[in-house]
Amino acid sequence: MRDVMKTEEYREHKVDAAGWEVNLKSYRVGDVFHCVADNVSPGAWLARATGSTRDEAENKALTEATRLLGKTRRHSITT
């Protein structure tokens, strides 16, 4: 039987990345911080990362999310 794990220090906050709003969810499980970066609209996760600190996990997730979001093309709307 393994040790029971719990999420602690759960936090969410929104930041801008490559012109898109991103929701960063981060929390600690044991000694490891996890971060998930979601696009706010529509709400799909883009990147997940871990780190020994919250900042490290968030920075890694945000870097990957920014890379992906930078590929998003905006099209002119012609009817």
Next chain:
Amino acid sequence: MNDYAHPDSLVSTEWVAAHAADPNVRIVEVDVDNTAYEEGHVPGAISWAWNTQLCDTVRRDILSRRAFEQLMEESGIGNDTRVVLYGDNNNWFAAWAFWQMAMYGHKDVQLMNGGRRMWLAEGRELSDERPNPRRARYKAGEPDLSFRAFRPQVESAFEMGRAFLVDVRSPQEFTGEILAPPGLPETCQRGGHIPSARNIPWAKACNEDGTFKDYDALKRLYSSEGIDGSRPVIAYCRIGERSSHTWFVLKYLLGYNSVSNYDGSWTEWGNLVGAAVERGAPQMAHA
């Protein structure tokens, strides 16, 4: 949850925490893949990946009846097992699994309200152990295709006004400004929406914490766009998972009788040669 048309289609995180070890209950985390599950999951939960286990991986389709039966059997799910589904992205893919289980006639299936996000936010227990369920026996019925819309039904919906179309994608996808959710691969040749569709993004059905809004709020949300249950409704998105979420809301929380999910969604419609497409802001709601 008592105001919903079918309140027994939802369970709370508290309920799951109390029943996760119940041998008659199977908890399943459902996501696009297993990544989130591997980080830690509800103790006792097994994992289903949308991209490999909940679709036909050769042709674009739902699982065949036999493949569905095999998945249930390997998951230790019998016809009478109570199944609780949850996942990331506010239960998008869990709703897809719910939709497919309902189509194949499984009676006792529920979503965990708030999904993985709420479980984590509440600081509940996690496990990294992968249960190995004892194989069960399962017999599925023929799929109830009234839960599913195909392209000809969608065409007649807007050409003959036979059903309301609800596009549950983001406004930027709806208008054609972007061809996929930001950061995700473009999977269509054209942007925009199916003519006559109303744009009611899936997330409007949820509270900030990811739980579903109450019955009255949901009723107001959809009624304000003319979706009041008086006519059939077809929901669609990009690949059919977000629209499974809205399908669940309309059918199980509001209790509308005739609701179907067009799982071909924009990846089908936006690639069709000669298909009618509208771009720009939504038109006025139907009278």
